[in-house]
Amino acid sequence: MKGKIRLFRKALGLVWDSAPGWATANILISVLQSILPLVLIWLIKLLIDGITGAAQSGSGAAGIVPLAIAVVVVYFLDEICTDSGSYISSNQSVKLESYMYNLLHSKAVRLDLINFEHPGYYDCLSRASSEAPWRPNNILNNIVSMFRGLLSLTLMAGLLLTLHWSVAILLVVVNIPGIWLRLHYADILYHFQREQTPEARKSAYFNWLLTGDRPSREIRLFNLGNYFISLFKESFRKQKEEELRILRKRTLIELISALVKASAILVLLLVVARRTISGELSLGQMTMFLLAFRQGMTYIKVFLSSLAGLYEDGLYIGDTFEFLDLKERVIANPPVTIPDELKSEIRVEGISFTYPGNDYASINKVSFEIKKGEIIALVGPNGAGKSTLIRLLTRLYDPDTGSVKWDGSDIRNMDPEAYRKFFSVVFQDFMLYNLPAGENIRMGNIETADADLKIRKAAKVSGVHELIDNLPRGYNTTIGTLFDDSRELSWGEWQKIALARALFREAPVLILDEPSSSLDADTEYEIFSRFREITEGRTSILITHRFTNVSLADRIIVMEHGSITETGSHRELMRKKGKYWEMYRKQSGRFES
Structure with a gap:
C-alpha cells in the first residue's frame, strides 16, 4: 500500500x-x-x-x-x-x-x-x-x-x-x-x-x-x-x-x-x-x-x-x-574530464563487449590506436564486429572490459554528448528523415548558424546538389513519401543525403560505414578519388567490403570473430598473404573474370 x-x-x-x-x-x-x-x-x-x-x-x-x-x-x-x-x-x-x-x-x-x-x-x-x-x-x-x-x-x-x-x-x-x-x-x-x-x-x-x-x-x-x-x-x-x-x-x-x-x-x-x-x-x-x-x-x-x-x-x-526510472549508465564517471579537439591519438586498450543475451563476445580483447589525421580502414566478413566497434568508439556503448582513450583520457570520464560532438558518422542503416532536403542535411549539426552555404557545399561534395537543386522547391522540397508535396528518392540518392549530412557536421573524426554500398559508379569514383581532399584535417575511419576503396587508407585493420587478425597498409597485407590477401584476391578475381 x-x-x-x-x-x-x-x-x-x-x-x-x-x-x-x-x-x-x-x-x-x-x-x-x-x-x-x-x-x-x-x-x-x-x-x-x-x-x-x-x-x-x-x-x-x-x-x-x-x-x-x-x-x-x-x-x-x-x-x-x-x-x-x-x-x-x-x-x-x-x-x-x-x-x-x-x-x-x-x-x-x-x-x-x-x-x-x-x-x-x-x-x-x-x-x-x-x-x-x-x-x-x-x-x-x-x-x-x-x-x-x-x-x-x-x-x-x-x-x-x-x-x-x-x-x-x-x-x-x-x-x-x-x-x-x-x-x-x-x-x-x-x-x-x-x-x-x-x-x-x-x-x-x-x-x-x-x-x-x-x-x-x-x-x-x-x-x-x-x-x-x-x-x-x-x-x-x-x-x-x-x-x-x-x-x-x-x-x-x-x-x-x-x-x-x-x-x-x-x-x-x-x-x-x-x-x-x-x-x-x-x-x-x-x-x-x-x-x-x-x-x-x-x-x-x-x-x-x-x-x-x-x-x-x-x-x-x-x-x-x-x-x-530506468537508469542511464553511459554517463560521465568521476573524475569528470572535459573533452577537447583530438591532438594526438585515439587508443583502444583491450576492449571486449558482449550483447545482452549472447553467450559469445562480439568484440574480444581488441587493441589498436588511431593517430590524428590518419585514414583507417576496417575490413572483415559480416559479423566480424566492425559496426559494434564503431559504437564503442563513439560511446554509444561502453565496453565490458578495457578502455577507449582520447588523448590519454578515458572516455568514460567524459560527458557522452560532449564527446560525441567530435564524431560524424554515416551508419550502414542511416536514417531517412521525411523532411525538406536541406533540413535532412542540417540534421548533421542543427546548432550551426548560417547553414545554407555549408549545406550546399556538403551536397556538392556528396554528389547530390544537382538532384536537390532540380526538385520543385529545391532544398525546401520535402523528401520521402509520408507527406503531401514530397518527392521520393532512390536508395542511392538517400545515401548521398546521408553522406552530405555527415560532411556538413565538420567533426574532426569522420566514420563511414559502407558509405558507397548504394552509390552509382560515377559518384563513388568522384568521392573516393578525392577522398583525401574531402577528409583533409580529419581523422577518418572507413568500413567497407569494396577493396577498391581500401587501398587509399594509411592503415588497414582486419577483423574476424570480434578480434583483430591483421594490421598494416595495403601493400604490407598483400605481402603477408593472410586473411586480407585472401578476401582481396577473391573480390578482384571476381571482377577480372
Missing part, C-alpha cells in the same frame, strides 16, 4: 506540474458539482409540496413561481458546471498529455543505446507509452470523483436517515458486491495484460508488415499478404480470447450485482409508497426520498468506482514510472 501511495503522489505531482491552474479549476468545479444536486433535490421537494398545497387551498400559482425559478437556476448552474468541467478537464488532459510525451521522449533519447538490444525494454516502453499520457490525470480525476462522490453520498445518506436509518445502510450494503468485483477483476486483467505485452508487440509488428511502406514491396513480390494476415489473426486471437473470457465472467457477476440493486430499489419504493399512502409523507417528501436514494446509488457507484479506479491506476501507473 505504501508503494501505491508513493506512486499516487508522484503521479499527482506530474498532473500539478503540467497544468497547476487547470488542476485547481478542476477540483473547484468538482466540489461545486457535488453540492448542486442536493440543492436541486431539496428545491424540487419544496416545489412539489408548494404545488400540492396550492392545489388543496386554491391559493393560485403565484407563491410557487420563485421556487420554480430557483429550480431552473440551480439546474442551469449544474449544466454550466458539467459543460465547464468537461472543458476544463479536456484542457488539463491536453496539457498533461503534452507534458507526459515530453517526459517519455526526453527519457527515450537519453537512455543508453544498449537498451534497444533488450526485448524487455520494448515491453517496458510499450506499456509506458500506452499509459503515461492519460493515467496520471485519471488518478487525479478518480481522487476528485471519489471525494465528490463521498461528499454527495454523505449528504444524500443524511437526508435518507430522516426517513429511516436502515435505508442509508441499505444504500451502502447493496453496492459492496460491485466494488469487490471491480477490485478483483482489475488485478486479474492487469496481470493478464502485462503478460500479454510481448504478444501485443508481435501483433503490432505483423500489422506494420502488412501496412508499412518498407515491407510493402516484398509483401507483394513474394505474395506474403495472406501469410502475415494469418499470423496477425493468430497473435490477436491469443491476446483477446482469454481477455474476453475474463470479461464474460465479470459481466455475469455484474448482472447478479445489478439484480441486488434493483431489489433494493423495489424495497424502498414499497416502503415510501406505503408511508405516503398512510399520510406520513407528503408527495414532495416522497419525491425527495426517491430521488435521494437514486442519486445516492449513483454517488456511491461513483465513489466505489473511483476507489476501484484508483486501485487500477496504482497497478498501471507503475509501468510509467518503471520506464521513467
